[in-house]
Amino acid sequence: TQLLEQSPQFLSIQEGENLTVYCNSSSVFSSLQWYRQEPGEGPVLLVTVVTGGEVKKLKRLTFQFGDARKDSSLHITAAQPGDTGLYLCAGVWTGGFKTIFGAGTRLFVKA
């Protein structure tokens, strides 16, 4: 069974703080994606990382794929209330036709 574990499950911080969310697995993935989901909506793709060690930046968000392609992190600099939401990591499993999701990290940024 392929599992993706995200930590922390919940994070409440003040505006302007930095934070890091982690996504870990014992499985190797062909690619790993990060999504953000608002209440009552479907997840929205933020980034896809494919190469081990790859780092991608999206404004104040920095995404990294582990060298062994088993883990990833999302770092947010100077968080803003608009960053509030559920952050989901998703791995495309090398052995089959499916993408599995972690349980998510619920982020709340207070003004």
Place this chain on the structure above:
Amino acid sequence: ETGVTQSPTHLIKTRGQQVTLRCSSQSGHNTVSWYQQALGQGPQFIFQYYREEENGRGNFPPRFSGLQFPNYSSELNVNALELDDSALYLCASSPLGQLIGYTFGSGTRLTVV
């Protein structure tokens, strides 16, 4: 370009009934996947369709079935509904496999009473 459209947005069914959920994929996307998301959880993979054939399935019983049509739209059918089937059902499309990521619909909120 149009995104992924799901219908209906909300649905209430009685235990034991059957339900059909519909999804129109994004233009140019030939792969459709369905996910079940319980409250407070991440999406759980149900199955995936490519060129009208199921080519991947998660840990869901056979009463969860699907179809993909030549225009790449898709249906999710659930028979003999159980209370635990209450969830947000998400449809996601992508071009030629999922390596670059999905475009999700807004989901159908199913409540089984």
